[in-house]
Amino acid sequence: MADAAVKEKQAVAPEAEQELTDGFHLIIDALKLNGVKTIYGVPGIPITDFGRMAQASGIRVLSFRHEQSAGYAASIAGFLTKQPGICLTVSAPGFLNGLTALAHATTNCFPMILISGSSEREIVDLQQGDYEEMDQLATAKPLCKAAYRILHAQDIGIGVARAIRAAVSGRPGGVYLDLPAKLFGQVMDAEQGRKSLVKVIDPAPAQIPAPDAVKRALDVLKGAQRPLIILGKGAAYAQADDNIRALVEKSGVPFLPMSMAKGLLPDTHPQCAGAARSTVLKDSDVVMLIGARLNWLLSHGKGKAWGEPHSKKFIQIDIEPKEMDSNVDIAAPVVGDIGSCVSALLEGMGAKWPAAPADWVNAVKAKREENVAKMAPRLMNNNVPMDYHGALGVLRTIVKERPDAILVNEGANALDLTRGIIDVYEPRKRLDVGTWGIMGIGQGYAIAAAVETGKPVLAIEGDSAFGFSGMEIETICRYQLPVCVVVFNNDGIYRGTDVNPLGTDPATTVFVKGSRYDKMIEAFGGVGVNATSPDELKRAVNAAMDSGKPTLINAMIDPAAGSESGRIGNLNPQSKLKKK
Ligand SMILES: Cc1ncc(C[n+]2csc(CCOP(=O)(O)OP(=O)(O)O)c2C)c(N)n1
Numbered sequence: 001m002a003d004a005a006v007k008e009k010q011a012v013a014p015e016a017e018q019e020l021t022d023g024f025h026l027i028i029d030a031l032k033l034n035g036v037k038t039i040y041g042v043p044g045i046p047i048t049d050f051g052r053m054a055q056a057s058g059i060r061v062l063s064f065r066h067e068q069s070a071g072y073a074a075s076i077a078g079f080l081t082k083q084p085g086i087c088l089t090v091s092a093p094g095f096l097n098g099l100t101a102l103a104h105a106t107t108n109c110f111p112m113i114l115i116s117g118s119s120e121r122e123i124v125d126l127q128q129g130d131y132e133e134m135d136q137l138a139t140a141k142p143l144c145k146a147a148y149r150i151l152h153a154q155d156i157g158i159g160v161a162r163a164i165r166a167a168v169s170g171r172p173g174g175v176y177l178d179l180p181a182k183l184f185g186q187v188m189d190a191e192q193g194r195k196s197l198v199k200v201i202d203p204a205p206a207q208i209p210a211p212d213a214v215k216r217a218l219d220v221l222k223g224a225q226r227p228l229i230i231l232g233k234g235a236a237y238a239q240a241d242d243n244i245r246a247l248v249e250k251s252g253v254p255f256l257p258m259s260m261a262k263g264l265l266p267d268t269h270p271q272c273a274g275a276a277r278s279t280v281l282k283d284s285d286v287v288m289l290i291g292a293r294l295n296w297l298l299s300h301g302k303g304k305a306w307g308e309p310h311s312k313k314f315i316q317i318d319i320e321p322k323e324m325d326s327n328v329d330i331a332a333p334v335v336g337d338i339g340s341c342v343s344a345l346l347e348g349m350g351a352k353w354p355a356a357p358a359d360w361v362n363a364v365k366a367k368r369e370e371n372v373a374k375m376a377p378r379l380m381n382n383n384v385p386m387d388y389h390g391a392l393g394v395l396r397t398i399v400k401e402r403p404d405a406i407l408v409n410e411g412a413n414a415l416d417l418t419r420g421i422i423d424v425y426e427p428r429k430r431l432d433v434g435t436w437g438i439m440g441i442g443q444g445y446a447i448a449a450a451v452e453t454g455k456p457v458l459a460i461e462g463d464s465a466f467g468f469s470g471m472e473i474e475t476i477c478r479y480q481l482p483v484c485v486v487v488f489n490n491d492g493i494y495r496g497t498d499v500n501p502l503g504t505d506p507a508t509t510v511f512v513k514g515s516r517y518d519k520m521i522e523a524f525g526g527v528g529v530n531a532t533s534p535d536e537l538k539r540a541v542n543a544a545m546d547s548g549k550p551t552l553i554n555a556m557i558d559p560a561a562g563s564e565s566g567r568i569g570n571l572n573p574q575s576k577l578k579k580k
């Protein structure tokens with residue numbers, strides 16, 4: 001008897017005394033070790049407990065109403081912080097809902113990790129119809145920068161490290177991390193577990209440009225008669241704000257900010273050519289691109305917008321070598337991270353860099369002043385119903401008075417006119433639809449912007465755009481975030497005036513006329529305001545920004561005021577046949 005008892009004790013004792021850990025805790029520990037402070041997601045099998053435990057461990061876990069919004073939030077958190085934004089989803093449908101945002105992050109070069117639970121591998125791979133069965137790894141792979149799956153608890157440390165490094169190093173992008181349900185419950189020795197965790201050292205190493213490339217670029221710039229600098233969102237992402245400003249100012253060259261690069265230098269800066277865009281694109285002879293790609297947003301660097309064919313030389317600064325010569329030939333490629341490239345260029349310019357040609361600088365300034373003067377009276381109008389210019393005139397002043405607020409913007413006319421009219425004064429204060437012109441980022445971006453920066457957020461959204469993530473106003477109210485959403489309500493997509501010639505269903509682009517989006521937020525305890533005039537709009541936005549209370553303002557815009565597709569109507573395909 002005694003012997004048996006001793007034997008049993010010996011068998012049990014090592015296990016009872018052994019400290020154990022499990023997959024749940026190892027994933028949380030791995031994320032925390034690497035500085036993850038926030039997770040954006042939607043709970044459900046198999047990640048509900050994981051979310052609870054992560055929250056209990058001190059990570060801020062924000063639950064959304066739809067994974068796509070959580071994903072957009074994670075993607076813009078990545079842009080704002082240079083750390084991968086984390087989105088957490090359930091298997092198959094939740095994963096797929098988050099996948100759009102992961103692809104969006106990759107396209108926009110934002111670091112993000114989509115962590116998704118997945119179903120049992122054995123059943124998924126034999127396609128035996130598991131709960132939420134899907135080969136998620138294979139599905140994600142073509143849509144992101146890298147995709148990994150962790151099968152064993154002892155690999156969690158290295159798997160998380162790999163995901164982080166893949167997301168932020170080189171050109172940032174989206175990474176998929178697949179965590180099968182069984183992994184969470186796997187148990188291992190706690191000490192071994194601790195040792196298996198990896199703190200990523202220097203996750204985004206500097207990539208120093210070659211001295212020859214820097215010299216070549218400066219030679220090309222020096223030879224210019226009509227130089228132009230274009231700042232892209234890569235430049236904004238780099239957080240090399242002081243050096244970028246110093247480079248632009250030392251060169252004296254007019255600069256054109258792409259949408260999300262607005263504010264790197266204030267739009268009111270004397271060298272800003274934003275209001276003379278078509279002139280500088282057409283007439284410049286040397287164009288220095290800093291973190292801006294020659295994609296559709298810059299008409300691929302060729303064609304009518306760019307003046308005479310082969311009339312310019314491009315200098316391009318980008319971390320991705322494949323970006324060079326992607327659309328037109330690049331005379332001076334400078335490959336490296338923006339911060340290192342800009343500081344090398346600044347150093348190379350030395351103390352005696354020649355001023356930019358005065359006749360060109362003055363010509364750009366004159367054009368800009370002419371265009372600004374033309375716009376000014378339209379922005380002062382107090383028309384009812386409001387047009388975009390009247391509404392944006394007051395919002396422009398509000399942003400000027402509150403330059404640290406973050407502006408989120410989506411829609412068509414509501415996007416293009418806001419971009420053109422509202423000046424931005426500080427870096428990374430304008431967040432918008434990005435490379436794809438994607439609708440639905442509004443509330444997700446607003447939430448992450450408020451959470452990551454603690455700053456007030458003003459979101460200007462078309463009524464259609466708003467609808468893509470409208471339910472997230474409950475999320476905004478739940479977390480009591482300082483977000484003021486202004487819905488530009490023109491009864492539809494582009495305009496609210498389309499008519500179905502058959503007179504049966506409503507036309508494809510129109511919504512319920514006179515909708516009151518402001519009522520929606522009242523259901524969740526937020527402040528709703530219906531604004532019919534610029535004066536009312538001004539009062540309501542100022543009150544919201546002062547109070548920091550979740551607010552939705554229904555700004556009634558003349559349904560006839562907008563134009564088809566905003567500024568990009570020319571991209572609509574046209575048939576050679578006459579329209580009937
Ligand atoms: C995900 C997605 N779906 C559809 C579109 C096509 N689209 C472009 S703009 C837009 C909505 C424009 O209407 P609104 O937001 O009301 O802006 P408005 O021009 O009326 O001010 C849509 C549906 C898109 N860009 N992204």
Ligand SMILES: [Mg+2]
Pocket residue numbers: 462463464488489490491492493494495
């Ligand atoms: Mg609309």
